[in-house]
Amino acid sequence: MTGKLVLENLKHKPMRSLLSILLIGVPVTLILTLVGLSHGMLEDSAHRAQGIGADIFFRPRGTSLLSLSGAPLPEKFVDYFEHWPHVKIATGVVVQTVQTPLVITGADLPKFNRMSGGFDYLEGGPLRRPDDILVDRYYAAQKHLHAGDSVEMLNHSWHVAGVIEGGKLARLVVQLKVLQDLLGATGGVSQIYLKLDNPANTAAVIQALKEKFPDYPIYSMEELTSMYSVSSVAGLQEFIYVIMGIGVVIGFAVVCLSMYMAVLQRTREIGILKSLGASNGFILRIILVEAVALGIGGTLLGVGMSYGAWWLIRTLVPASIQMVIVPAWWPIAGAITLAGAALGALYPGLSAARHDPIEALAYE
């Protein structure tokens, strides 16, 4: 009967119910979208790093995972590493931010092809002219580019030589020397990838490299990809917590206002229930169950809207930002929302429970 009372109450004011569900759904979408973006962008970076086919990743001193621009490593390191025991291929790349978080990468294509097995071309072919650029299919879709088109980047006009399948190294690839010259970084690279004769030697080679280059970040590719996680990006976890907090506050405020209005509108009905012998706990339970029902509706709508956000991002900016649906966060977002809703319903619920039955029955 409590369920029927709540359901009929929700149906009685459908616009109030739907608006409440919508407003509760917004922070759920916010949380799920943020988490989806964090996971999506990191997973995309990890996926592209794995696609390189290297075993070891060598970075300049004092750089972090997300600070990629510049070419502070001497290019001669690449030749030096090629003669390091067990190293089969060494290749350096220059990375430059085009528009955060999008970067352009200058690569030694023949070496990169040997290391990774080469790009899969959906249109056109490899880099031939100095102003040639390869774009992956996500960037091509976002900018409506095809092989043979021109594109402006870094104050330079590029000729799209080919459209490649995504998932290897970068979205935008140009010749290493061209990007070095363009950035005034001749003789320098941003990072170096090493492929070994046998992946089983990775730990030993890293150990030896660290002894020789103690201050340099040197990782196995497994380590590198594992670093692309929410917890390893400074401040990201805290940012998610802040958004979660905002979600609780919005859920609290929406439900508090909505239920407060509902209690005012139903003052007489509360009086009727009390005249029938309904206890304060019974009245409070009805209000809380209604709030939880709104919270569940908001959570479901929020999950649905997160799919909408995912589709929009995928359609409009597939290359700039990546979002994935993270179902593991649905119950978390739901619990946060329900907590906010229950807290928000507490004051109106207690207020309703404390109504004087005679005054409530006289309410017009």
Next chain:
Amino acid sequence: MNNGRDIIEVRELRKIYRVGNVDVPALRGLDLNVKPGEFLSIVGPSGSGKSTLFHIIGGLTPPTSGQVRVADRDLASLTDAGRTRLRKQTVGFVFQKFNLLPNLTARDNIAVARHIAGLDQKPDPQFEEVLRLLGIASRLDHKPNALSGGEQQRIAIARAIVNRPAILLADEPTGNLDTENSQAVLDILRDLNQRLGQTILMITHNPEAAAFGHHLVHMRDGRISGRT
């Protein structure tokens, strides 16, 4: 005070409401005895304290002073939870404005009273007979806004007696009804009293309605001024 027979015993009942900084006495030392199975009509001008008396006997508000025993319970010593139990188990209300829950069907309005009392929501077979007596068996799946005033009041009566309360308090049950429906409701109350032995206290301004009771209690200025 308890003579072992009266279902309602009131002595020196006083009720003072605080309105702003002013004390407003609603009942000023009222005495009343009601036997089980009695049908009592209570009449009196507005402000004479009729509704306040009902609210106290029905456990909606505590007395300020005096002694009130309802079905062997001392209302002066009852807590809020105790008065809630009294409303749940011992007293049924019928109001002038029907006071049905607008979002629920007639059937659910009756079921909610059983639910609150902690009983099976489906009334016993004997109650089906009561519903037929009330003439509302075919109207149970309608919401209040689809029912006439007379039908709403009959649903309200059904709801008030579904848990078999010892006392039915009817506060101007015909006040919002036309003559035909008023007569029907009064007939029902008399039927309930005669067939089931239901104790009924009815407030009314209508002398014809008042004549349905076994006794007529006159109230004035918060006291009983006469009983016939």
